[in-house]
Amino acid sequence: MPPPRGPDARAVLGYPAVNPGPHKEERPVPHEPQPQPPDELDAEAVRTWSSLALAALGRAREDIDAINVYPVADADTGTNLYLTAESADRALTAAFEDEAPATAGDSLARAVRAYAYGALVGARGNSGTILAQLLRGVADVLGDEPAGREPGRLLAEALTRAAQEAYGAVAHPVEGTMLTVAAAAARAGEAAEHAAVTAADVARAAYDAARAALAETPGQLAALGRAGVVDAGGCGLVAVLGALWQALSGQEPAAEPVRGRAVPVPQSSEPCAQEELDGPAYEVIYLLEASEAAVGELRARLDGLGDSLVVVGGDGLWNVHVHVDDPGAAVEAGVVAGRPYRIRITHFGDERRRGRGERAQRAVVAVVPGEGLAVLCGEAGATSVLAPPGEVPAVAELVDAIRRAHAREVVLLPGGAELRAAAAAAAEQARADGVRVAVIPTRSAVQGLAALAVHDPDGSFDEDVVAMTAAAGATRYAELAVAERQSFTSAGICQAGDVLGLIDGDVAVIGAGLTETAEAVLERMLGSGGELVTLVLGPEVPDALAERLEAYVQHGHLAVDTVTYRGGRYSAPLLIGVE
Known part of the structure; x- marks a missing residue:
């Protein structure tokens, strides 16, 4: 058997096989919006709403980005809302891709739950995370599919629950934001519901109230008033509610839905207060598998680390969003609470100082x-x-x-x-x-x-x-890992539990322990010269190993410097670079 090379060598370590050939990502076929009866609240209505909301956010994305000044003037609120809606629509479409329309219409619960789940796992930014929680609130009500309930009353209750859960997800709610717009929509929906109207009527009342509330946001939030714009997240929520009304009524919202429409306006040289410019430099987002009790402790810990804290989800799966100066501490807090994954760390401090929207x-x-x-x-x-x-x-x-x-x-x-x-x-x-x-x-x-x-x-x-x-x-690179099974390698036969030293992708050293294998790998790599050794330690590797390897390098190669980093969870036991 020829020795494994390149990506195939990783199979010895128990990693899944990876096809390095042309990559084409499969996507579900987009759903075509269908006309709905005015009081029909079923899976088809949800799918139509999703398609229309995604299209509306796509049209408004650049305009919403242009007025994004709060909580961070990083000009991406429209993009974040669109990406969140795209993830939600993809999950919803996938949930019904194998069903005929006649059978798909019976499963309102599955539709709203898939829609909310897709938004949760794909939420982007502060606004996208809040939108995900709003959709979860809708799903918490409509997901029960209560028999005999009037659709108008159900929708009104869903909008109320959505606003309540969104407020509860934000550590420090601020008025003049999309939370305010959501609350106004919920109140209007409740008022319309008491008149025993259709679901379309409730959606229209919520949409109109959201438009009015959005127009008032510059007077509620100083940053918006200084910039002369409405709240960007609220503008996106108005688009989503307009799509809901269109899905239930068949009527298209007006092209100019609100005063203070999302268009760039002339800015002063300092559009935001100094404290906003000096805010946290990083946005940290991750999905988290954890209990509700652990998430409660996580909220308190993250609240002390930064601001713009939003934690949404439930039933063991959460989406965590926070702005901090120490992203490592934010991730570590997630590790303490449960299992974080899909970690995204974005540095926006420099962007903020370049000017809003640039x-x-x-x-x-x-x-x-x-x-x-x-x-x-x-x-x-x-x-x-x-x-x-x-x-x-x-x-x-x-x-x-x-x-x-x-x-x-x-x-x-x-x-x-x-x-x-x-x-x-x-x-x-x-x-x-x-x-x-x-x-x-x-x-x-x-x-x-x-x-x-x-x-x-x-x-x-x-x-x-x-x-x-x-x-x-x-930079030559090496990786140390533990063999999962017996196998032939380019360095000979390894047994399960052996420590393998891979240099430039090929197994070069087979050893019994991490230290001696690492030293053998370093000796081979430094044999052809080098000025700097980089060590990246895995989560279970003690600092003592790094100290011993640094001493080993210094003893045999006086002119070579060594730097050490922690790779964190999921990292290999040891990564080595030689420059």
Whole structure:
């Protein structure tokens, strides 16, 4: 049997097989909106609502981005709402893709639950997270499918529950935001419900009240008043409620739904207060599997770390959103509470200082295998995507990361040969949106760190890409891991439990312990020279190992420096880079 090479060698470690060939992400066929009877509240109505809401947010996305000044003037609220709605629509479509329309119409509960779940797992930003909780509130009422209840009364109750749950999800609710708009819609829905009207009438009353409430937001929130705009999140919610009314009535909302429509306005040199400019530098978002009691403790801990805290979800699955200066502490709080995953860390401090609504010229997106590395890249100003060993992020997730980077030019570091096809597909999609993207063929996280270390955001794009590519290419990489089973390798036969040292993707050393294997790997790598050794320790590896390896390098190679980082959960036991 020939020795395994490249990605196949990872099978010895028990990682799932990965096909490094052309990557094409399969998506459910979009649902075509269907005309609805005025008092029909069923799965087809929900699917039509979802399709219309996604289309409405797509049309308004750039306008909403342009007026985004609160809580952070990072010009992405419209994009975040659209991506959240897109995730919700994708989950809803997938839930019914194998059913004929005649049978699909009977399952209102399944439709609203799928819709809310898709929004929860795909929520982006502060506004998208709140929208996810609003949809969960709707699902909590409509998901019971109570027999004999009038649709108008049900919808009114659902809108009320949605507003209540959204307020409860935000640590410190602020009036003049989309919460205010949601509360106004709920009150109007309740008033209409008492008149025993149809579901379409309740939706119309909620929509009209939301429009009116949105127009009043500049007088309720100082940041909006100074900028002369309505609340961006509330503007998106009005679009969603307008789609709900259209789905139930068949009537299209007016093209000019509110006063203070989302258009750019002339800005003063300091549109926001100094305390807003000096706010936390990072946005941290992750999904979390945890108990409700643990989430209660998590809220208190995160509330002490930063602001804009929103925790939504339930039944063991939560979406956590917070703005902090210490992203590592925010992630660690999630580890204490349960199992965080899909961790996204975005640095927006520099964007905020460039001015509201202005894109950064250039940004870096890095795919990393461990939570600690995600934090490290975030602290270096990069947008990170967490992909544990053996997992390939979806193209949509990479495209989302490129959008979150909010730059005209993006350098993408895939961090593994098996991820390059997905990275190339994401880059192609982003280029269609007008973003200039370069994919640097990094094959390890340590090559990504080397590239990030020489990144020059002020230089020319081509020169920056060349320098980062050269730094990555000049970095040899190794990984230490434990064999899951007996297998043939390029270094001989290994047994389950053996420590394997992979150099540049191939098994080069088989050892009994982590320390001696690491020393053997370092000796081989430094035999051809080097100036800097980078050690990335896995979650269970003691600091003593790093100290011993640093001493080992210093003893045999006096001119070589060593730096050590923590890879965090999901990272391999040890990653080594030699430059």
